[in-house]
Amino acid sequence: MTKIKNIFIKLFYVIKKKIHNCVIIGSGPAGYSAAIYAARADMTPILFTGFQPGGQLTTTTSVDNYLGFPDGVSGNDLMKRCKKQAERFNTKIINQSVNHVILSNKKGGIHRIFFSKEKCIESRGLIVATGSRSRFLGIYKEKQFIGLGISFCATCDGFFHKEKNVAVIGGGDTALEEAIFLAKICKIVYLIVRRNNLKASKILQNRILKNNNINILFCSNVTEIIGDNFLEGIKIFNHKTKTNRIVLISGLFIAIGHVPNTEIFKNELDLDEKGYIIVQKGKTITSKPGVFAAGDVQDSDYRQAITSAGTGCMAALDLEKYLYVCAE
Numbered sequence: 001m002t003k004i005k006n007i008f009i010k011l012f013y014v015i016k017k018k019i020h021n022c023v024i025i026g027s028g029p030a031g032y033s034a035a036i037y038a039a040r041a042d043m044t045p046i047l048f049t050g051f052q053p054g055g056q057l058t059t060t061t062s063v064d065n066y067l068g069f070p071d072g073v074s075g076n077d078l079m080k081r082c083k084k085q086a087e088r089f090n091t092k093i094i095n096q097s098v099n100h101v102i103l104s105n106k107k108g109g110i111h112r113i114f115f116s117k118e119k120c121i122e123s124r125g126l127i128v129a130t131g132s133r134s135r136f137l138g139i140y141k142e143k144q145f146i147g148l149g150i151s152f153c154a155t156c157d158g159f160f161h162k163e164k165n166v167a168v169i170g171g172g173d174t175a176l177e178e179a180i181f182l183a184k185i186c187k188i189v190y191l192i193v194r195r196n197n198l199k200a201s202k203i204l205q206n207r208i209l210k211n212n213n214i215n216i217l218f219c220s221n222v223t224e225i226i227g228d229n230f231l232e233g234i235k236i237f238n239h240k241t242k243t244n245r246i247v248l249i250s251g252l253f254i255a256i257g258h259v260p261n262t263e264i265f266k267n268e269l270d271l272d273e274k275g276y277i278i279v280q281k282g283k284t285i286t287s288k289p290g291v292f293a294a295g296d297v298q299d300s301d302y303r304q305a306i307t308s309a310g311t312g313c314m315a316a317l318d319l320e321k322y323l324y325v326c327a328e
C-alpha cells in the first residue's frame, strides 16, 4: 500500500513540477559559454552563479590572452560581458550556490539540483562548470596581493615581469613548467621548494637544469610577503640551515596545486584521484547520462579561460545531441 502511495506521490510531483532541459552550475567562462550555446539551441538554460559570480577571472586585473581583446581586458569586465551575452539570449540566472545534487543513472532520467535550503530544480540535462580554486600558502597578505604581484598563472601574468626577478613556489610539474616559462622572459627565477628534492618528472628536471637563470632554493618556505601596496619581496626560511633570507622580486607565482570544486559530486560522478570530473576523451560526457562537465572542473592540465569557454560550448552541443536522442 505504502509502495503504491509513494508511486502516486512521485507521479504527482513529476506532473506538477516543470522539468527543465538544461541547468548549468557555475558562472565562469565555461558556464556562460555553455549558456549562450544552450540558449541559442532553445534549451532555455538556468544558470547558478555560485559563491564566485563570474568565476576565477574576477580576481585578476588584466587578461591579455583571451581572443578578441587586442588591448587586454580586466577579468571583471570580461565576465560582465559574458553574463550580458548569456542574458541577451534569455538565460535565467540564479544567484545561489547548489548545495547538493541527486543524479539519475537512467538515460533520459531526471536530475535533481538542490539550492537555498530545500529548493529543488529538476532537469534532464546538467552542465557542471564549477571550476577549481588554487591552493594557498596561508600566509599574511597573500590574498590581498593577488593581482598586485602574486599570481597563480605564469602564462597569464608572466609578461608583466619581463626582465625582472620573480619566484615560483612548488616542486611539482606545474611549478617547474611555470619556472621554465618565466625563465624565458624574466631576469632571475627563484624556484622555492619545501622538500630537499623535486617531485616533478625527470624530463622537466633536466629542462630546469638547462636554464642558468633559475635558482633552486631547497628546504625552503616563504614566511612573509614584503611590500605595502604591491609585492616587493619575500622572506624565506631554510628549515635545514635554520636561516632566513630576503629576496626582492616583483612577481610571486604560487604553484602548489589546485583543488577542483567537486565536493557536491563526490558520490554522484566518477572523479579522478585529484577530484577532477572524469569525462570521455575529446567529449564532455561524464559517468551519468545527461550530465556534462566543462572547464577547469574536468581539466587539470590547461586551466585557461579560452579552453574553459571551448569546453562550455562542447558541453552544450553534447547535451543538445543527448536530448535529441532521448526524445526519439
Ligand SMILES: Cc1cc2nc3c(=O)[nH]c(=O)nc-3n(C[C@H](O)[C@H](O)[C@H](O)COP(=O)(O)OP(=O)(O)OC[C@H]3O[C@@H](n4cnc5c(N)ncnc54)[C@H](O)[C@@H]3O)c2cc1C
Pocket: 025, 026, 027, 028, 029, 030, 031, 048, 049, 050, 051, 052, 053, 054, 055, 056, 057, 059, 060, 062, 063, 064, 065, 066, 096, 097, 098, 099, 129, 130, 131, 132, 133, 134, 146, 147, 151, 152, 153, 156, 157, 261, 264, 294, 295, 296, 297, 303, 304, 305, 306, 308
Ligand atoms: C588570478 C588568476 C588569473 C588568471 N588569469 C588568466 C588569464 O589571464 N587568462 C586565462 O586564460 N586564464 C586565466 N586564469 C585561469 C582562468 O581563470 C580559469 O581557467 C577559468 O576561469 C576557468 O573557468 P571555469 O568556467 O571552468 O571555472 P571558474 O572560473 O573557476 O568558475 C567556476 C564557477 O563555478 C561556481 N561554482 C562553484 N561551485 C558551485 C556551486 N556549488 N554552486 C553554484 N556555482 C558554483 C563559482 O561560483 C564560479 O562562478 C586565471 C586564474 C586566476 C586564479
